[in-house]
Amino acid sequence: MIINRKNFIRTSSLAVASMLFPNFLDALTLPEAIAMNGKTLIILQLSGGNDGLNTIIPVKNDIYYKSRNQISIKENDALLMTDEAGINPNLKFFKTLYDNGELAVMNNVGYPEPNKSHFRSMDIWQTASDSNEFKNSGWLGRYLDEACHECQNPTQAIEIDDLLSLAMKGETKNAIAFKDPKKLFDNSQEILYKKLNTGNQDHEHDLTSYLYNTLGNAINNSEYIFSESRAKPTDKIYPATQIGKDFKTIASLIKSDINTQVYYLSVGSFDTHTNQNQKQNQLFKNINEAVEVFTNDMKENGKFRDIMIMTFSEFGRRVAQNASNGTDHGTANQMFFISGGLKKKGLLNPLPDLTNLKDGDLIYTEDFRKVYATVLKRWLNTNDKKILGKDNGYYDFI
Numbered sequence: 001m002i003i004n005r006k007n008f009i010r011t012s013s014l015a016v017a018s019m020l021f022p023n024f025l026d027a028l029t030l031p032e033a034i035a036m037n038g039k040t041l042i043i044l045q046l047s048g049g050n051d052g053l054n055t056i057i058p059v060k061n062d063i064y065y066k067s068r069n070q071i072s073i074k075e076n077d078a079l080l081m082t083d084e085a086g087i088n089p090n091l092k093f094f095k096t097l098y099d100n101g102e103l104a105v106m107n108n109v110g111y112p113e114p115n116k117s118h119f120r121s122m123d124i125w126q127t128a129s130d131s132n133e134f135k136n137s138g139w140l141g142r143y144l145d146e147a148c149h150e151c152q153n154p155t156q157a158i159e160i161d162d163l164l165s166l167a168m169k170g171e172t173k174n175a176i177a178f179k180d181p182k183k184l185f186d187n188s189q190e191i192l193y194k195k196l197n198t199g200n201q202d203h204e205h206d207l208t209s210y211l212y213n214t215l216g217n218a219i220n221n222s223e224y225i226f227s228e229s230r231a232k233p234t235d236k237i238y239p240a241t242q243i244g245k246d247f248k249t250i251a252s253l254i255k256s257d258i259n260t261q262v263y264y265l266s267v268g269s270f271d272t273h274t275n276q277n278q279k280q281n282q283l284f285k286n287i288n289e290a291v292e293v294f295t296n297d298m299k300e301n302g303k304f305r306d307i308m309i310m311t312f313s314e315f316g317r318r319v320a321q322n323a324s325n326g327t328d329h330g331t332a333n334q335m336f337f338i339s340g341g342l343k344k345k346g347l348l349n350p351l352p353d354l355t356n357l358k359d360g361d362l363i364y365t366e367d368f369r370k371v372y373a374t375v376l377k378r379w380l381n382t383n384d385k386k387i388l389g390k391d392n393g394y395y396d397f398i
Helices: 005-018 062-067 092-099 118-127 139-147 181-198 204-231 242-255 276-300 368-379 384-388
Strands: 040-046 056-058 085-087 103-110 157-159 262-267 307-312 333-339
Touching (some): 085 092, 092 333, 139 262, 139 368, 242 262, 262 276, 307 368, 368 384
Parallel strands (some): 040 262, 040 307
Antiparallel strands (some): 103 333
């Protein structure tokens, strides 16, 4: 039977409607998806350069207080973790996680020859490159390349955003970016109709194949994600903030047993050149509230041991405050790891040495590529050396 374009468009609504039924999708939907190893990684990007010294506070360090006579966090206000270190008072639930053995902190993380440009330093962190090296693919995108050789419609990595970060772009595969699963699905149907109406008139004999290819490529992921997000929606009340909504989306997808192993989201801006405490405090409150509901949600569903939240920021801030009660772009920073499956907890290494600075900036002691290697090898169970291009060694906190 010859199908012409006119008849095809006339019957396309039936084809689209049939996408909602599992039998139609059996031949199209993710038969080659990689098997889950039970671990989920959530990357939380603190965009703008979070000030690490006002996050984990060196409460006994005179240099810290002399350098920040207006914006320092007083020892009595900090939530003490050790005799020497406290956490920002707006991260109360992080202190609870610390007390429960569910939080690890890597201090003074960075890389050689640090760059203080937001865009360039973020590229370095997202691609896992050297400071003088430029890459077009991200470290999580290359993970997707490695983990999903044959996948045509990979949903193993999802970014909760309207645009896909460089971190999630591979050499052959890209992750999927969306804020709302339903909006993603609705948009994919609209794209399908546009393609049908602007397709090549000279290839009518390929229209049947075109139908399946279009449905598979433009619809398949979105229908799968949308249906999974509705399968077991979380019944917890999440904060109405954007980060609260983003964590709620992730929670619903995780509880549905979708095959996603990596989620990526961001919050900001932490670029606190002026009135730092006011801005950082509000951002920390939003993060604290969202992470608390999400963590409790995952615990109640028996999943927290196999979930890890990892935070990073493109750089820290300078040790001394500026004249506007803020801080300017700096270098090294800390990273948080939140999970019920940590092997080591608490502060994993010493606080930054404020007596040993370079032009007023911290000198890193831990390379972020070693952190990535550890996460790739020991959490995602994949080939870190191939993804990162070299042997970076490993930490032992997971």
